[in-house]
Amino acid sequence: MHSSYRAASSVLFAALFLAGCSPATTGGSAASPTGTSATESSGTDARGGPQGAIAVGAGPQTTYTVQKQPPAGSCHFRYEKGEPLEDPACTPGAISPAVTQANLKSTICRKGGYTSGIRPSTSVTGKEKELNAVSYGFTGRMGDAEYDHLISLQLGGDPNDYRNLWVEPADPGHRKGSGVNNKKDPVETKLHTAVCKGTVTLAAAQQAIVTDWTTALSTLGLG
Numbered sequence: 191m192h193s194s195y196r197a198a199s200s201v202l203f204a205a206l207f208l209a210g211c212s213p214a215t216t217g218g219s220a221a222s223p224t225g226t227s228a229t230e231s232s233g234t235d236a237r238g239g240p241q242g243a244i245a246v247g248a249g250p251q252t253t254y255t256v257q258k259q260p261p262a263g264s265c266h267f268r269y270e271k272g273e274p275l276e277d278p279a280c281t282p283g284a285i286s287p288a289v290t291q292a293n294l295k296s297t298i299c300r301k302g303g304y305t306s307g308i309r310p311s312t313s314v315t316g317k318e319k320e321l322n323a324v325s326y327g328f329t330g331r332m333g334d335a336e337y338d339h340l341i342s343l344q345l346g347g348d349p350n351d352y353r354n355l356w357v358e359p360a361d362p363g364h365r366k367g368s369g370v371n372n373k374k375d376p377v378e379t380k381l382h383t384a385v386c387k388g389t390v391t392l393a394a395a396q397q398a399i400v401t402d403w404t405t406a407l408s409t410l411g412l413g
Contacts, residue, residue: 244282244283244284244285244341244396244397244400245282245283245284245285245351245353246284246285246286246287246348247284247285247286247287247348247349247350247351247353247354248287248348248350248351249286249287249288249348249349250286250288250307250308250349251349251350254310254311254314254349254350255314256314256317256318256321257318257350257351257352257355258321258352259318259321259322259324259325259352260280260322260325260352261325262324262325262327263324263325263327264280264325265277265279265280265281265325265326265327265356266326266327267326267328267359270402270404270405271404272361272362273361273362273373273374273404274358274359274361275402275403275404276340276356276358277326277356280325280326280356281340281353281354281355281356282353282400283340283341283347283353283354283396283399283400284341284347284348284351284353284354285341285346285347285348285354285396286308286346286347286348286349288308288346289346289392290346290392291391291392291393294385294386294392297346298343298344298345298346298382298385298386299385299386304343304344305343305344308343308349309343309349310349310350314350315337315350315355318337318350318352318355319332319335319337319357320332322337322352322355322356322357323335323357326356326357328357328359330359330360331360334359334360335357335358335359335360336357336358336372337355337356337357337358338355338356338357338358338372338374339354339355340354340355340356340399340400340403341354341396341399341400342378342382342399344378344379344382345378345381345382345385345392345395345396345399346392346396347396358372358374360372361373374403377399377403377404377406377407378399378403380407380412380413381395381398381399381406381407381410381412382395384410384412389412390410390412394410395410398410
């Protein structure tokens with residue numbers, strides 16, 4: 191009788207032990223994957239847009255201050271068929287945390303505009319432009335060069351992060367003294383239209399223009 195009792199107790203104890211451990215094992219297994227936000231962004235469809243490792247800036251501020259620029263002469267322009275491109279080491283781009291795929295209708299795609307309310311004043315950007323010109327070794331006419339947001343404000347670029355701003359020289363054939371008129375601007379507008387129509391994602395547009403603004407439209411099948 192004692193043997194039967196001990197056997198029954200052993201079976202009961204084993205059952206309770208397994209019942210108690212099973213949830214813990216399951217829970218540990220479910221909690222183990224990490225970094226899903228980084229892996230979810232991978233993909234091959236350009237229209238879906240792989241989310242690149244673009245820096246995130248501070249976003250819109252009530253008051254902007256002059257940002258420190260890269261050391262003098264440390265930045266170098268690149269050229270694609272004569273068109274100026276930024277130095278990715280100095281100007282890799284930065285996005286605003288205030289603009290996401292989920293809130294496009296209330297930010298960059300809203301009626302009445304978005305950029306005018308978040309743009310830094312010329313008293314700030316004017317000083318930054320002069321400093322950035324020294325960074326790039328730019329010696330042309332400042333009035334013909336644009337202090338450009340690599341990822342434009344209408345594409346969710348950060349308003350005043352130094353990584354997203356550069357002195358963009360005039361296009362080839364530009365008449366000196368005629369002011370700013372760059373071919374990058376209409377590219378930004380077309381990308382903005384595509385994002386707001388849902389043709390491409392915000393991340394795809396941002397990645398394309400950071401990679402090479404001269405090929406951004408063709409990369410996304412828009413030009």
